[in-house]
Each structure stands twice: as structure tokens, then as C-alpha cells.
Amino acid sequence: MSSQGTEPKLRRELTLIDAISVGLGAIIGAGIFVVIGLAAGLAGPAVVLSVVIAGISATFTALSFCELGASLPKAGGVYEYGHTLLHPLVGFVMGWIWVSGNIVLGATASLSFGFYLASAFPWVDPKLGAVALIATVTVVNILGAKLSAGVNNVIVAGKVLALVVFVLVGLSSVNPVHFQNFMPGGFGSVVTAAALFYFAYIGFPRISTMAEEIVEPEKNIPRGILAALFISMAIYVAVAVVAVGLVGYEALASSTAPIATAAEQLGVKAVVEAGALLATFSVVLTSVMGQSRVFFAMARNREIPSSLARVSEKFGTPVNSILLSGAIMLVLALTVDISGLASLTSFSVLFTHMLTNIAAIKLHGIGSPKKSYAIKRVPLHAYIGAVLSLALALSLGAATILAGLLNLALSITWFYFYKAFSKNQG
Structure with missing residues (x-):
């Protein structure tokens, strides 16, 4: 393990x-291969519009991550920015x-x-x-970031x-009939579906959590x-158009493997x-990669056990953090309903994206970022990203919001209790 008395660093x-x-x-993972079906059930054929709305919202926040990642290229991503x-x-x-x-x-x-796999x-x-x-992905992550990246x-x-x-195979078979009654649940349902489908875009901050291991991070x-x-x-917009056009939104909404259901019409289900197996593999691989770096950064600041x-x-690699990430994920996979998981994930990430945009506003206030996307020195992207993130988070329903707020309360409780415990021990 790393030598005593020096701050642990990554390669x-x-x-x-x-x-x-x-x-x-x-x-690219469960969002397009699975959650597209849940979103289609809410928005109807207008799920295509939901995909676009979610992507635009993600873009504003992505610009904030670009600035923050270039200015603070340390492991931990959102944790480091807020801290x-x-x-x-x-x-x-x-x-x-x-x-x-x-x-x-x-x-x-x-x-x-x-x-x-069962399909x-x-x-x-x-x-x-x-x-x-x-x-499998836990072991691969332990063996090294470069190996994990190569596999990925x-x-x-x-x-x-x-x-x-x-x-490409499906475009010529798209049936315009499936786009009639384009917005059956109204625009509100389209926005709710966009909030849910935001789940499909939330992987881009994973890059920022690896900032300490990326060469020339400012660029x-x-x-x-x-x-x-x-x-x-x-890719998402094209896949959504083809999938709805092939089988209709009802068939997508009723399937646990919606894109495979659409592909069956073309004879390319296999x-x-x-592709779905590869996609979900890489999402889990990079998920463990990102989580472990946040655990690592928290532990380096002595806010969770320093062994991590x-x-x-x-x-x-931070082996203990990787093992913890894999273990928690394993328990959840065996115990929790998938539809509830997707909604809670969207809320959690949207909430942190709102605060990340606020951090980007603060970054502009204390000096010029390494790369500025501001108009007349006002970080409009960060203001817009914060508002859109909050609006999408609040559209996810009372049960999801309550679960998210309970998790927020738990985090605050841990912070103060662990701090007091560490002080007594030290």
C-alpha cells in the first residue's frame, strides 16, 4: 500500500x-437499452422529444463540469468541487x-x-x-485504471x-403510423419522461471523477x-426514432428489453x-471506477475511514474503495426493484448537478476558469443548468423526492457524527 506520512495519489x-x-x-447503457421503455410509457411517441430535452439539460451542466474539471483536476469530481x-x-x-x-x-x-443475458x-x-x-468488473478495476480503460x-x-x-438497418422499416397521437399524456408527461431519461446521460461526470488519472486534464x-x-x-435520438417507428411506444413500454424487442422485427435481435450486454458491462465497469475515486477522495480528507x-x-488503484463499491452495488442488485432504482438515481444525480452548477458560478466569482463558456463573463450555462436540474429533479414524484431527501439527511448525519467520532478517537 502507499507509504505512510504522504498523501495518497493516483497515477x-x-x-x-x-x-x-x-x-x-x-x-450508453441501461438508459437507452431499458429506461427508454419506461420513458416511452410516460411520453408516448414524444419520447423522442424527451430524449432531446434531457440531452439539452445535460449539456448546460456538462459545460460546468468542463470548467470545474479543468480547474480542479483531482479525484472525486463533484465531491471535490463542492468541498x-x-x-x-x-x-x-x-x-x-x-x-x-x-x-x-x-x-x-x-x-x-x-x-x-436471460433474453x-x-x-x-x-x-x-x-x-x-x-x-468481474470489481476485479478488473482492482488490476489497474489503464487496464480498466483498455477493456472499456x-x-x-x-x-x-x-x-x-x-x-441503419431499421431506418427503412420505420412506420410513420407509430408517431400518430404524438403526445398522448400531454407536455407534462414528456417533461417527466425527460427527467427519467436524464438517467441515460448521467455518465459524463464520470470523466471528472478520474481527473487525477487523466493526462493534460485542462484540455x-x-x-x-x-x-x-x-x-x-x-445515437440516442436515432435509436429512439427507429425503435418507436418499428414497434410503437406501447410495445417498448411493456418490454424489459425494449430495443431487443424492436430489433426482433429486423432480424438483428442477436x-x-x-450490444446491450457490452453496454451494461461498461456502465458497471465505469460505475465502480467512478464511485471508488469519490470514496478515495473522501477518505483522503478523513471524512470516511482512511483505509479507503x-x-x-x-x-x-484504491483497492479498498473499489471493493466497497462492488459490495454495496451487489447488495442493491439483489434486493431493489429496477424501476425504483432508475428514478432515485436520476434524482440523486440531478441534485448534485444543481449544486455543481452553483460551484461553477462560484468558480467564476473567484477567478477565470481554465476554459470559459460564459457570455459577457456571466456563466449563463451554470444558471440554466442549475434551474433545469432542479426542475427535472422535482418532476420525478413525491416518493422519489422523499427518498432523496432522506438520503440527504443521512449524509449530513454521517458527516457530523463521524467528525465527532474521529475527534474523540484522535
């Missing part, structure tokens, strides 16, 4: 391609809630992997598939290719975030199933 060895791939690995620019308590709350949401995201993706091989139990995936690069290429094949973090987000948005900040001298 800076990930390139721009690695950063983009981490973003795509985190973004440095707002207040240690706010930073801890942001890190806690972000990790909660992303652990839930990983659990959801692992279950999605199980469902698609291809009916004799496989979906939860067994989820367990096997979590165990290959998987990302495969899943993007599968979605491109689906779109490569903003480039990686924006490239990953815009590539994902283009290709999509393979230990870095393996052999692998250069």
Missing part, C-alpha cells in the same frame, strides 16, 4: 481517447449523494445485463448474471457498433466530456442483445 496515465471512452462507457468551492459539508453531501446515485446506476445496469439464454437467472458482472475501450466500440447497425477533461455527451445524444484512501503500490 496519471489515461489519454483523451480513454477519457471519451470512459464517458461513453458510463453514458473546495462551497463548503466541506456541501462537498461531502454532493459526494455522498452522487455515489449513492451511481451505485444505484451500477446496480440497475447490472440487472439490465442480467435481463438481456439471449433463457436458462440464465438474471440476478445471477448481475452478480457475475459485478464481481474495446467494449465501447462494440456497443456503439451494435446501435449503429440497429439504426482532455472538457474535450472528453463534450465529445462523449454529443456522441451519445446523436446484434442488439450483444490506501493505494496499492502494485496496481496503483
Whole structure:
């Protein structure tokens, strides 16, 4: 483990391609392969519009992440931004809630992997598939960030290719009839679906959590975030149009593997199933990668047990943090309903995105960021991102909001009790 008396640090060895791939690995997963069905059930054919609204909202916040990631290139992402620019308590709350949401995201993706595996091989139990995936990605993460990134690069290429094949083969078979009665639930349902589908975009901040391991972070973090987000948005819109146009929104809403259901009409179901397996694999892989770095940053600041900040001298990874991430994810995958998981994840991440935008506003107040997207020195993107994030979070329903607020209260309780406990011990 890392030597005593020095601050634990991670190896800076990930390139721009690695950063983009981490973003795509985190973004393209359960959202398009599973949550698109839940969103279609709310918005009808206008789910295509929901996909666009969610993407636009994510873009404003992504610009804030670009500035913050370039200016504060340390492990921990949102945790580091809140801790440095707002207040240690706010930073801890942001890190806690972000990790909660992303652990839930990983659990959801692992279950999605199980469902698609069972779709291809009916004799496989979906939860067994989820367990096997979590165990595998935990081991890969322990073996090194560069190895994890390399595995992820290959998987990302495969899943993007599968979605491109689906779109190209399916375009000529799109039936305009399926877009009649475009907005059956009204615009409010479209916004609610957008809030839920925001789940499909939330992977782009994963790049910022790896900031301490990315070479030339001032350049490569903003480039990686924006490239990953815009590539994902283009793919999502195309897939949504083709999927609705092939089978209609009702069929998507009633399926646990909606894109595979649409692909069956084209005779390319096997290709999509393979793409879904690769997609969910990479989401879980990068989920563990991101969560563990936030745990690492928290432990380095002695806000959770310091053993979680230990870095393996052999692998250069925070092994204990990785094991904790995998263990919590495994418990959730085995115990919680997938629809509830997706909604709570969206709320958690939207809440931290609101605070991240506030941190970006504060960054502009104390000096020029490394890369400014402000108009006349006013960070409009951050103000808009904060408002949109809050609005989408509040549209997710009372039960989800209550669960999110309870998690917020739990994070504050931990912060003060652990601080008092550590003081008494020291």
C-alpha cells in the first residue's frame, strides 16, 4: 500500500481517447437499452422529444463540469468541487449523494445485463448474471485504471457498433403510423419522461471523477466530456426514432428489453442483445471506477475511514474503495426493484448537478476558469443548468423526492457524527 506520512495519489496515465471512452462507457447503457421503455410509457411517441430535452439539460451542466474539471483536476469530481468551492459539508453531501446515485446506476445496469443475458439464454437467472458482472468488473478495476480503460475501450466500440447497425438497418422499416397521437399524456408527461431519461446521460461526470488519472486534464477533461455527451445524444435520438417507428411506444413500454424487442422485427435481435450486454458491462465497469475515486477522495480528507484512501503500490488503484463499491452495488442488485432504482438515481444525480452548477458560478466569482463558456463573463450555462436540474429533479414524484431527501439527511448525519467520532478517537 502507499507509504505512510504522504498523501495518497493516483497515477496519471489515461489519454483523451480513454477519457471519451470512459464517458461513453458510463453514458450508453441501461438508459437507452431499458429506461427508454419506461420513458416511452410516460411520453408516448414524444419520447423522442424527451430524449432531446434531457440531452439539452445535460449539456448546460456538462459545460460546468468542463470548467470545474479543468480547474480542479483531482479525484472525486463533484465531491471535490463542492468541498473546495462551497463548503466541506456541501462537498461531502454532493459526494455522498452522487455515489449513492451511481451505485444505484451500477446496480440497475447490472440487472439490465442480467435481463438481456436471460433474453439471449433463457436458462440464465438474471440476478445471477448481475452478480457475475459485478464481481468481474470489481476485479478488473482492482488490476489497474489503464487496464480498466483498455477493456472499456474495446467494449465501447462494440456497443456503439451494435446501435449503429440497429439504426441503419431499421431506418427503412420505420412506420410513420407509430408517431400518430404524438403526445398522448400531454407536455407534462414528456417533461417527466425527460427527467427519467436524464438517467441515460448521467455518465459524463464520470470523466471528472478520474481527473487525477487523466493526462493534460485542462484540455482532455472538457474535450472528453463534450465529445462523449454529443456522441451519445446523436445515437440516442436515432435509436429512439427507429425503435418507436418499428414497434410503437406501447410495445417498448411493456418490454424489459425494449430495443431487443424492436430489433426482433429486423432480424438483428442477436446484434442488439450483444450490444446491450457490452453496454451494461461498461456502465458497471465505469460505475465502480467512478464511485471508488469519490470514496478515495473522501477518505483522503478523513471524512470516511482512511483505509479507503490506501493505494496499492502494485496496481496503483484504491483497492479498498473499489471493493466497497462492488459490495454495496451487489447488495442493491439483489434486493431493489429496477424501476425504483432508475428514478432515485436520476434524482440523486440531478441534485448534485444543481449544486455543481452553483460551484461553477462560484468558480467564476473567484477567478477565470481554465476554459470559459460564459457570455459577457456571466456563466449563463451554470444558471440554466442549475434551474433545469432542479426542475427535472422535482418532476420525478413525491416518493422519489422523499427518498432523496432522506438520503440527504443521512449524509449530513454521517458527516457530523463521524467528525465527532474521529475527534474523540484522535
